[in-house]
Amino acid sequence: AQSVTQPDIHITVSEGASLELRCNYSYGATPYLFWYVQSPGQGLQLLLKYFSGDTLVQGIKGFEAEFKRSQSSFNLRKPSVHWSDAAEYFCAVGLNTNAGKSTFGDGTTLTVKP
Amino acid sequence: EAGVAQSPRYKIIEKRQSVAFWCNPISGHATLYWYQQILGQGPKLLIQFQNNGVVDDSQLPKDRFSAERLKGVDSTLKIQPAKLEDSAVYLCASSLARPSTDTQYFGPGTRLTVL
Numbered sequence: 604a605q606s607v608t609q610p611d612i613h614i615t616v617s618e619g620a621s622l623e624l625r626c627n628y629s630y631g632a633t634p635y636l637f638w639y640v641q642s643p644g645q646g647l648q649l650l651l652k653y654f655s656g657d658t659l660v661q662g663i664k665g666f667e668a669e670f671k672r673s674q675s676s677f678n679l680r681k682p683s684v685h686w687s688d689a690a691e692y693f694c695a696v697g698l699n700t701n702a703g704k705s706t707f708g709d710g711t712t713l714t715v716k717p
Numbered sequence: 718e719a720g721v722a723q724s725p726r727y728k729i730i731e732k733r734q735s736v737a738f739w740c741n742p743i744s745g746h747a748t749l750y751w752y753q754q755i756l757g758q759g760p761k762l763l764i765q766f767q768n769n770g771v772v773d774d775s776q777l778p779k780d781r782f783s784a785e786r787l788k789g790v791d792s793t794l795k796i797q798p799a800k801l802e803d804s805a806v807y808l809c810a811s812s813l814a815r816p817s818t819d820t821q822y823f824g825p826g827t828r829l830t831v832l
Contacts, residue, residue, distance in 0.1 A: 607759075645825070646720075646721075646808070646823040646824055646825050646826065647760070647808065647810075647823040648823070649820050649821065652820070693759050693760070695759070701765075701772065701773065703748060703750065703765055703772070703812060703821065704762060704765060704772075704773050705762065705821075706762075707759030707760050707761070708759050709757065709758050709759050710758075710759055
């Protein structure tokens, strides 16, 4: 069975600073990987996904993530954080036979300081 | 285009009562998912439908939870009887087609409180 670990429960960054959210996964084959954002009062929204090919994936809202097979990681990055990025971020891993059957991490809450 | 609709948005019940949640996916989306999100945790997949057939329900507590998707469109999730530990947000999502590599679009969720 697959699993996901997001080591940081809560991260605080200043507006304009860079951001990196960590995600480590466990899966016996090449995974499908996702990052979602959940803002207060809003539903989950897909930021980006990795299925194959280029290991650096670009997403919406200026986010990117890099798949590193050797480290079983899929970290999310943004060069300059905006106050509107404050939210909860979830990493998820899907089966390569059914990407829809995803296992989510427990999330990282991002606070942005002015 | 309209998003995934869920109702009710909030529900409070006593333990051992029954409750049902409704989901209307985005028009034309063949795949529908129900997730349970307990406070402080990520969503957990309960059941996945492809049209009106079940693709995966391995994490659905079948002694008390049931779900159906009649005619491959709307879906209902039922809990009978509810337990305290069922307090959570129930999320519905849909995606366009099989093999479900398409983007999942999530509804706003139903927050269930069991007293």
